[in-house]
Amino acid sequence: xxxxAVVDYGMGNLDSVGRAIEECGGRPIVTDRAAExxxxxxxxLPGVGAFGDGIRNLRARGLDEILREHAVVxxxxxxxxxxxxxxLGARGHEGGVTDGLGWIEGEVRRLEPAGQDQRVPHIxxxxxxxxxxxxxxxxxxxxxxxxxxxxxxxxCRDKEDVLATTPYCGGxxxxxxxxxxxxxxxxPEKSQRLGFQVLRNxxxx
Amino acid sequence: xxxxxxxxxLLFKDVGLVKGVAFDSWRRVGSAMQAVKVYNMRExxxxxxxDITATSDGRPPDFETVDDLADExxxxxxVGGGVRTVEHVRRLLKxxxxxxxxxxxxxxxxxxxxxxxxxxxxxxxxxxxxxxxRPDGTYESYTHAGxxxxxxxxxxxxxxxxxxxxxEVLLTSIDRDGTLQGYDVELTRLVCxxxxxxxxxxxxxxxxxxxxDVLREGRASAVAAASMYHFTExxxxxxxxxxxxxxxxxxx
Numbered sequence: 001x002x003x004x005a006v007v008d009y010g011m012g013n014l015d016s017v018g019r020a021i022e023e024c025g026g027r028p029i030v031t032d033r034a035a036e037x038x039x040x041x042x043x044x045l046p047g048v049g050a051f052g053d054g055i056r057n058l059r060a061r062g063l064d065e066i067l068r069e070h071a072v073v074x075x076x077x078x079x080x081x082x083x084x085x086x087x088l089g090a091r092g093h094e095g096g097v098t099d100g101l102g103w104i105e106g107e108v109r110r111l112e113p114a115g116q117d118q119r120v121p122h123i124x125x126x127x128x129x130x131x132x133x134x135x136x137x138x139x140x141x142x143x144x145x146x147x148x149x150x151x152x153x154x155x156c157r158d159k160e161d162v163l164a165t166t167p168y169c170g171g172x173x174x175x176x177x178x179x180x181x182x183x184x185x186x187x188p189e190k191s192q193r194l195g196f197q198v199l200r201n202x203x204x205x
Numbered sequence: 206x207x208x209x210x211x212x213x214x215l216l217f218k219d220v221g222l223v224k225g226v227a228f229d230s231w232r233r234v235g236s237a238m239q240a241v242k243v244y245n246m247r248e249x250x251x252x253x254x255x256d257i258t259a260t261s262d263g264r265p266p267d268f269e270t271v272d273d274l275a276d277e278x279x280x281x282x283x284v285g286g287g288v289r290t291v292e293h294v295r296r297l298l299k300x301x302x303x304x305x306x307x308x309x310x311x312x313x314x315x316x317x318x319x320x321x322x323x324x325x326x327x328x329x330x331x332x333x334x335x336x337x338x339r340p341d342g343t344y345e346s347y348t349h350a351g352x353x354x355x356x357x358x359x360x361x362x363x364x365x366x367x368x369x370x371x372x373e374v375l376l377t378s379i380d381r382d383g384t385l386q387g388y389d390v391e392l393t394r395l396v397c398x399x400x401x402x403x404x405x406x407x408x409x410x411x412x413x414x415x416x417x418d419v420l421r422e423g424r425a426s427a428v429a430a431a432s433m434y435h436f437t438e439x440x441x442x443x444x445x446x447x448x449x450x451x452x453x454x455x456x457x
Contacts, residue, residue, distance in 0.1 A: 011325075013302075013303065014299055015275060016275065016303070019276055019301070023279070048298055048329055049325045050323060050325070050326050053323075053324060117424065119401055120401065121327055121372045121402065123328065123372070123373055123403050123426070124250070124251075124403075124427070125250060126206070126208065145208060145456045147251075148207070149281065149329070150326075150328055151326065151328055151372070190279065190303060192248045192279055192280060195279075
């Protein structure tokens, strides 16, 4: 069985992510300890909150280095969800300018309404259109709706890192990847059947 | 475009779910867990769960119950009732709420909205506003489950809440609540035009056409309903089929 480290840095909807992983056949281990992250088959970085607090909490627990060692260097498949995806970026602009993990080149910026009745935060179900094939989306039809609840988004510098976009506020990156490091702006753990499909796909990486 | 959301509301009182008329005459309508399981199976867009007597009873949120419900709820969940501190919010998010609704505390200590937004992001702060029409046609906002007037109209209250960092408004018409006579479209429009965050219309839904009215004329982003699901044969799925026919973007 897949042992999934769900990283606890005081910011996440840890139980929801853990329960969804259970339903998808994995064993979630909610943890902030190096020993448990090191022996995991997969790592998930959930996240609900502000970018500045998120990165400070990771650093205060030494998790930025631990995660880098095992995900970037060690190659354990990694999935950042919502704020967890944004933290992959090089820099955030929420609550002042803060450096992120920098594993994916890009900046995290606020959504800017591009028309009437484009309200921010972006809350609800919206389409995810693929820009390139990824094992993360096996069995998911293009344009399927996933659940979003966010005000910021990762602007990728390198188009190669973009997996999917969503048509809102001028279009934003709703999934990105570099190697085995994945990020999704939507909440697979709250997106019902095909959300679980994305989690199962990740556990199969 | 994000899809318009069709959201069942679950009101919890004492030991189970209830539904009333104009925030009174509560009738029992079953167990919360059973309702969550059914709506989960039917893949509804989002669920609202409000403990309507927590504040009046001076109780904090019932974290254990929310934990149990959230374990069966693989859809977005907004939880309200008795939320008065940042710690309450942290614990609710941890056990599985995606958003937290505050009503009385948003009026009594507006700085709490800012604190929650700074810590957890605006997207998880829903300010719940209960409103009643005055005899002169203007509106008054209420706290304490509709019992205490605030002295401020709902549009102004929503605008203040947005400025403090609220990410969404759950707007309930007390007059229409439980009547099945239709949403208060004018109230909804006043609030939607005052803010640029999403507004969930609530109170009065009796038919799918009422939903179309408040989405089109009231400019709401989502429609909440309770009585029409508890006491009629209508369902969230059929509501969305109707709304798609009527030209709205929905998730089916």
